[in-house]
Amino acid sequence: MGSAFIILGTSIIAVLLAGYFAQKYLPPPKPKIFGIDLGTTYSCIGMYQAISGNVSILEVQNGHKCIPSVVAFSDGGILVGYEAVAQSEHNPKNTLYDAKRFIGKVFTKQEIQTLQKRYPFKLEADEYGMMYYVVAVNNTVYKITPEMVGGNIIKLLRDTATRNISSPVTKVVMSVPAEFDSRQRNYTEKAASIAGLDVIRAINEPTAAAMAYGLHKHPSLQTILVVDLGGGTLDVSLLMVQGGMFLTQGMAGNNQLGGQDFNQRLLQYLLNQIHKKYNKQLTDKEDKQVLRNQVEEVKLNLTSSDRAFIKIKLHSFDNQIYEERISRTLFEEINKDLFFKVLEPIKTVLEFAELDKNEVDEIVLVGGSTRVPKVRQIIKDFFGKKPNTAVDPELAVVTGVSIQAGIIGGMWPLTVSAVELPTNVKKIQIN
Ligand SMILES: *[C@@H]1O[C@H](CO)[C@@H](O)[C@H](O)[C@H]1NC(C)=O
Ligand SMILES: *[C@@H]1O[C@H](CO)[C@@H](O)[C@H](O)[C@H]1NC(C)=O
Numbered sequence: 001m002g003s004a005f006i007i008l009g010t011s012i013i014a015v016l017l018a019g020y021f022a023q024k025y026l027p028p029p030k031p032k033i034f035g036i037d038l039g040t041t042y043s044c045i046g047m048y049q050a051i052s053g054n055v056s057i058l059e060v061q062n063g064h065k066c067i068p069s070v071v072a073f074s075d076g077g078i079l080v081g082y083e084a085v086a087q088s089e090h091n092p093k094n095t096l097y098d099a100k101r102f103i104g105k106v107f108t109k110q111e112i113q114t115l116q117k118r119y120p121f122k123l124e125a126d127e128y129g130m131m132y133y134v135v136a137v138n139n140t141v142y143k144i145t146p147e148m149v150g151g152n153i154i155k156l157l158r159d160t161a162t163r164n165i166s167s168p169v170t171k172v173v174m175s176v177p178a179e180f181d182s183r184q185r186n187y188t189e190k191a192a193s194i195a196g197l198d199v200i201r202a203i204n205e206p207t208a209a210a211m212a213y214g215l216h217k218h219p220s221l222q223t224i225l226v227v228d229l230g231g232g233t234l235d236v237s238l239l240m241v242q243g244g245m246f247l248t249q250g251m252a253g254n255n256q257l258g259g260q261d262f263n264q265r266l267l268q269y270l271l272n273q274i275h276k277k278y279n280k281q282l283t284d285k286e287d288k289q290v291l292r293n294q295v296e297e298v299k300l301n302l303t304s305s306d307r308a309f310i311k312i313k314l315h316s317f318d319n320q321i322y323e324e325r326i327s328r329t330l331f332e333e334i335n336k337d338l339f340f341k342v343l344e345p346i347k348t349v350l351e352f353a354e355l356d357k358n359e360v361d362e363i364v365l366v367g368g369s370t371r372v373p374k375v376r377q378i379i380k381d382f383f384g385k386k387p388n389t390a391v392d393p394e395l396a397v398v399t400g401v402s403i404q405a406g407i408i409g410g411m412w413p414l415t416v417s418a419v420e421l422p423t424n425v426k427k428i429q430i431n
């Protein structure tokens with residue numbers, strides 16, 4: 001009897017050792033499940049690397065990791081991402097974006113009319129109030145649903161992943177806004193199924209962002225505040241996390257605050273400067289577009305340096321050269337009130353959850369506009385502590401969702417998976 005136990009014991013050790021050496025010396029298993037962030041303005045796909053536990057975000061189009069969430073219908077076919085953006089000026093009616101704002105939502109006729117004013121493409125709704133785009137191409141009129149737009153974006157991401165691992169990709173984990181209801185989640189899954197993908201889990205974007213910082217691994221109870229400031233919207237979520245369990249404690253947002261508003265302020269300032277200098281309003285569309293592109297570049301440059309220079313030729317002003325120096329201080333001055341507005345939904349969620357700001361353990365910044373140094377400073381000053389910024393704020397969500405995909409796919413090393421507890425917290429809108 002005794003020797004039987006010893007033999008059994010030895011064989012168990014042998015199996016364990018084999019596993020250990022396999023883990024150490026065999027090539028890492030190929031990732032089978034990818035993580036997708038289908039964003040309002042940009043979308044990306046990532047994969048979890050076995051053994052190192054690192055996440056790689058794939059390059060999708062000419063070196064770009066994230067692609068614009070834009071799909072265009074043209075005589076030449078369907079274009080996605082940067083290719084769609086490149087032809088948008090010539091084909092504005094058939095260049096579709098903002099699908100995520102419409103997906104799985106029901107609209108009244110009045111709401112559609114109001115929305116229509118903001119977009120160059122045509123919007124309609126079916127008898128249930130489900131919105132679709134109307135495009136005319138090849139002398140034919142098509143109804144394009146938001147999930148079809150999402151599906152085309154996901155297809156491009158899927159093809160990139162398939163090429164990368166040289167085998168078909170069929171399963172993904174996706175992120176969705178925390179406030180999405182079951183219908184919006186359902187239609188997001190439909191978008192994936194149009195691209196031939198099965199969504200094995202959908203996790204909330206703030207949860208994904210927290211996971212990118214490894215905050216799901218904390219054994220003790222943590223309170224995490226996620227601030228997501230994108231191109232046109234601000235979303236704030238308060239999460240309680242313990243041992244991988246996430247509970248949303250509060251959500252608030254402003255859907256009219258983001259990087260575009262900062263650009264608009266600077267553009268208006270420059271138009272005023274040009275008016276003063278030349279005694280004439282700049283109205284030419286092309287010149288204005290060149291100026292708009294420069295404004296975006298100035299904003300990006302001012303995150304790392306304290307001054308930027310604009311130098312453009314104004315075609316509508318006899319090709320005169322317009323030059324301007326813009327300091328970070330000036331940029332901060334003309335946007336001061338907008339930057340401070342970031343604190344409003346933060347205060348609202350804290351009040352809602354009856355928490356003091358000192359009780360927040362971690363602050364996570366998401367979205368390209370949180371790169372603005374003054375925005376970071378304002379948040380840091382409010383809490384008296386530094387927010388988490390080590391992960392690129394535009395890649396935090398796709399990084400987290402890829403970690404979740406790796407865990408579900410059973411990749412080494414084994415880590416704590418995230419579980420989201422159901423909550424009936426509703427988002428508070430502050431505009
Ligand atoms: C994983 O990431 C770390 C930190 O960025 C880096 O130092 C390391 O080389 C990476 N490992 C692999 C296998 O890519
Ligand atoms: C329009 O027709 C051309 C030629 O038949 C075709 O290649 C293209 O895909 C069509 N465009 C769309 C959006 O279907």
Ligand SMILES: *[C@@H]1O[C@H](CO)[C@@H](O)[C@H](O)[C@H]1NC(C)=O
Nearest residue numbers: 056057058059163164165166
């Ligand atoms: C797959 O993606 C990784 C991460 O971006 C990259 O380093 C690698 O070169 C890619 N491989 C192929 C075959 O595209």
Ligand SMILES: *[C@@H]1O[C@H](CO)[C@@H](O)[C@H](O)[C@H]1NC(C)=O
Nearest residue numbers: 181182183184185186187190
């Ligand atoms: C989600 O979609 C499936 C089929 O696609 C349907 O059976 C189910 O009722 C939908 N759920 C909701 C909440 O819309």
Ligand SMILES: *[C@@H]1O[C@H](CO)[C@@H](O)[C@H](O)[C@H]1NC(C)=O
Nearest residue numbers: 294297298301307308309310
């Ligand atoms: C932004 O920075 C780049 C690199 O330093 C520079 O080439 C470019 O001219 C700058 N643009 C503006 C508008 O400041």
